[in-house]
Amino acid sequence: MVKEISAQDFIKLDKTKITIVDMREETEYSxxxxxxxxxxxxxxxxxxxxxxxxxxxxYVFCNSGYFSEEMVILLEERGYDATNVLGGWQxxxxxx
Numbered sequence: 001m002v003k004e005i006s007a008q009d010f011i012k013l014d015k016t017k018i019t020i021v022d023m024r025e026e027t028e029y030s031x032x033x034x035x036x037x038x039x040x041x042x043x044x045x046x047x048x049x050x051x052x053x054x055x056x057x058x059y060v061f062c063n064s065g066y067f068s069e070e071m072v073i074l075l076e077e078r079g080y081d082a083t084n085v086l087g088g089w090q091x092x093x094x095x096x
Contacts, residue, residue: 002069002072002073002076002084003072003082003083003084004083004084004085004086005059005083005084005085005086006085006086006087006091007085007086007087007088007091007092007094007095008095010059010061010085010092011092011095013059015034015035015036016036017056017057018056018057018058018059019038019052019053019056019057019058019059020034020036020037020038020058020059020060020061021037021038021040021052021058021059021060021061021068021071022034022037022038022039022040022061022062022089023039023040023041023042023045023060023061023062023063023067023068023071024039024041024042024062024063024089025041025042025043026039026041028063028089029041032093038051038052038053040052040071042062042067045067045070045071049071049074049075049078052075052080054079054080057081057082057083058075058080058081058082058083059082059083059085060072060075060082060083060084060085061084061085061088061089061092062088062089063088063089063090064087064088064089064090065084065085065086065087065088065090065091066088068084068085068088069084071084072084
């Protein structure tokens, strides 16, 4: 079972103590993103997975939450402490 967190609870986290993986495409990411986040677009899913630093909890989101769940599964298989942000960016941005 994939670990999940609500967008509301994700917003409250200290972003300096976690790794954030933003799976939106580069154009969406360049419009707005969390400082220090890692951008691995869905279209570059496999190529980017090894660029995620280890040592911190990883929180993953895409635009809607579907693809990020898949990424969390792959990260967990590689030994990461990964969590999916429910609802993705669409939900997160409603808290700004």
